[in-house]
Amino acid sequence: MAHLHKQQNLCYVTLFVALTIIYASKAVEVNFHQNYKVVWGNHHVFFLQNGREVQLSIDKTSGAGFGSKLNYASGFFQMRIKIPNKDSRGVVTAFYLTSTAYEHIGAKHDEIDFEFLGNNGKPYTLQTNVFANDEGGREQRHSLWFDPSIDFHIYGVLWNQHQIVFYVDGIPIRVFKNNSKVGVSFPSQQMRVTASIWNGEPWASNGKRIDWKQAPFTAHFQGFNIHGCQTLNRNKHVCYSPHLWWNDHKHWQLNPQQQKAYEDVRKKHLLYDYCSDRGELHKECQIN
Ligand SMILES: *[C@@H]1O[C@H](CO)[C@@H](O)[C@H](O)[C@H]1NC(C)=O
Numbered sequence: 561m562a563h564l565h566k567q568q569n570l571c572y573v574t575l576f577v578a579l580t581i582i583y584a585s586k587a588v589e590v591n592f593h594q595n596y597k598v599v600w601g602n603h604h605v606f607f608l609q610n611g612r613e614v615q616l617s618i619d620k621t622s623g624a625g626f627g628s629k630l631n632y633a634s635g636f637f638q639m640r641i642k643i644p645n646k647d648s649r650g651v652v653t654a655f656y657l658t659s660t661a662y663e664h665i666g667a668k669h670d671e672i673d674f675e676f677l678g679n680n681g682k683p684y685t686l687q688t689n690v691f692a693n694d695e696g697g698r699e700q701r702h703s704l705w706f707d708p709s710i711d712f713h714i715y716g717v718l719w720n721q722h723q724i725v726f727y728v729d730g731i732p733i734r735v736f737k738n739n740s741k742v743g744v745s746f747p748s749q750q751m752r753v754t755a756s757i758w759n760g761e762p763w764a765s766n767g768k769r770i771d772w773k774q775a776p777f778t779a780h781f782q783g784f785n786i787h788g789c790q791t792l793n794r795n796k797h798v799c800y801s802p803h804l805w806w807n808d809h810k811h812w813q814l815n816p817q818q819q820k821a822y823e824d825v826r827k828k829h830l831l832y833d834y835c836s837d838r839g840e841l842h843k844e845c846q847i848n
Contacts, residue, residue, distance in 0.1 A: 589612050589782075589783075589784075589785070590612075590784050590785050591610065591611040591612060591784065592607060592611045592612070592614050592626075592784045593611055594784065595628055595629060595630070595753075595784050595785070595786050596626050596627065596628055596629065596753075596784055597626060597627065597629055598624070598625075598626050599625045599626055599627045599754070599756075600622075600623075600624060600625050600756075601616070601618075601622045601623055601624025601625060602624070603622070604616060604617045604618065604619070604622050604623060604624035604757075604776075605617075605624050605626065608780075609782075612782060612784070613780060613781065613782045614626065614780070614781045614782075614784075615778050615779070615780050615781075616653075616755070616756065616757040616778065616779050616781070617757065617776040617777065617778040617779075618651055618757045618758065618759065618775065618776060618777050618778075619772070619775040619776040619777075620772050620775060623756060623757045623758040623759060624756065624757060625754060625755065625756030625757070625758070626754065626755055626756070626781075627752045627753065627754040627755075628752050628753040628754070628786060630752075630786075630790045630791075630792070631660055631750035631751060631752055631790065631791050632657075632750060632751055632752075632753065632786070632788035632789055632790060632791065632799070633748075633749075633750045633751070633789055633791045633796040633799035634719055634720050634721070634788065634789045634799040634800065634804060634806060634807060635718075635719060635786070635787050635788025635789055635799075635804075635806055636716060636717070636718045636719075636787045636788070636805075636806045637657060637716060637717045637719070637753050637786065637787070637788060638714055638715065638716035638717075638727075638783055638787075639655050639714070639715055639716075639755060639781055639782070639783050640712040640713065640714050640715075640781065640782040640783040641653065641655060641676075641708070641712065641713065641715055641755075641779065641780070641781055641782075642708065642709065642710070642711060642712045642713075642779065642780040643676045643684075643708050643709050643779050644678075644709060644757075644777035644778055644779055645709035645710065646774045646777060647771055647774060648678040648770075648774075648777045649678040649764075649765045649768050649770065649771070650678055650759065650760055650761035650762070650764055650765035650768060650769065650770035651678045651757065651758075651759065651760065651764075651770060651777045652675050652676065652677060652678065652756075652757070652758050652759075652760035652764050653675070653676040653755075653756075653757050653779040654673060654674065654675045654676070654754075654755060654756050654757075654758070655673075655674045655715055655754075655755045655781075656671060656672060656673040656674060656675075656753075656754055656755075657670075657671065657672040657717065657719070657747075657751040657752070657753055657754070658670075658671045658751055658752055658754055659671065659747070659749040659750065659751050659752075660749075660750060660751065660752050661749050661750070667749070668693040668694040668749075669691055669693075669694050670691055670692050670693070670747035670748065670749045670751060671689070671690070671691035671696070671747070671751075672689075672690055672691075672717055672719065672724055672747060672751070673687070673688060673689040673690075673691075674686065674687075674688055674715050674717075674726065675687045675688070675689070675760075675764075676708065677701075677760065677764045677765075678760070678764055678765060683703035683704060684703065684704045684707065684708050684709070685701050685702070685703060685704075685831065686701065686702050686703075686704055686708075686728070686733075687699055687700070687701045688700050688701075688702075688726050688733070688734050690724060690736045690747065691747070692744075692745035692746050692747045692748070693745035695745060697834060697838065697841070697842075698736075698834050698842065699832065699834050700734055700830065700832060700833050700834065701830075701831040701832040702728075702733055702734075702825070702829045702830055702831060703829045703831055704728070704829070705828075705829065712780070712782060713728065713729050714727070714728070714729050714730065714783070715727070715728060716728075716730075718806055718811060719747065719806075720800075720806055720807045720811055720812070721738060721800050721807065722737070722738050722811070722812040722813070723735055723736065723737050723738060723811075723812065723813065724736040724746075724747065725814070731821050731822075731825060732814055732818050732821060732822040732825075733822070733825050733826075733829070735814065735822065736844070737844070737847075739843070739844050739847055742843060742847065743843060744842075744843050744844045744847075748796075749796075750791040750796060753786060753788070755781055757777065757778075757779045787806065789801075789804055
């Protein structure tokens with residue numbers, strides 16, 4: 561009998577732990593409006609799952625975009641995204657960080673981008689780019705090893721003082737190091753987390769036109785929690801604190817497993833790298 565009791569108790573404990581884990585992970589799912597607001601194309605934004613999923617759509621009249629209410633100066637920014645499941649050539653679905661400083665008073669632009677360049681047939685192409693101090697032109701393009709229009713996948717950016725790492729489903733696909741010591745600019749300004757769907761023709765479609773007969777094109781977004789350091793009106797140096805987990809020294813560079821995964825992705829999925837094309841214009845290309 562005692563034995564049975566023990567087993568029963570164990571069973572309850574297990575159930576309790578399991579439920580706690582489920583609740584904990586549910587609690588992480590915040591409503592869109594907690595951290596984000598619609599920035600443009602109001603009529604092309606739809607809320608699903610009680611605000612835990614957002615659909616952006618584009619037709620001939622407009623695309624749409626949303627952005628975080630606050631600005632951040634370091635963090636690990638993630639979103640779950642499902643891109644349009646049609647022949648969406650020319651339609652760009654984007655998830656990016658962009659600086660919000662006042663460019664009209666001379667502030668320079670910083671930006672960290674994920675951009676899906678529609679699908680002109682497979683493989684799907686994911687472009688990444690980094691702008692620092694107004695200087696961009698750092699495109700890389702990868703083919704994806706899955707169909708991003710069927711399921712949600714996680715796209716993430718780690719940004720600390722040492723590196724920017726782009727992740728797809730937890731796999732590092734790109735690393736941009738802070739090489740400011742040798743004169744390469746590194747994003748340093750407070751940024752807003754943003755996502756949008758927009759008309760990228762002709763550059764995103766190799767000159768082809770969007771097939772509007774298929775409109776609307778819709779992209780879906782989930783995961784509105786933000787793990788970032790808000791700048792508010794504080795000095796951004798508070799965002800370099802080692803107490804923020806993404807600043808911990810284990811995130812200053814890839815660990816050996818991540819490095820291996822990264823090299824694997826480069827070998828199998830890298831379609832284009834600005835360093836192989838215009839490397840002489842970018843000092844970081846001579847370092848790596
Ligand atoms: C880049 O690295 C330098 C040290 O080499 C550091 O002083 C600076 O804060 C870093 N920049 C950013 C934006 O984190």
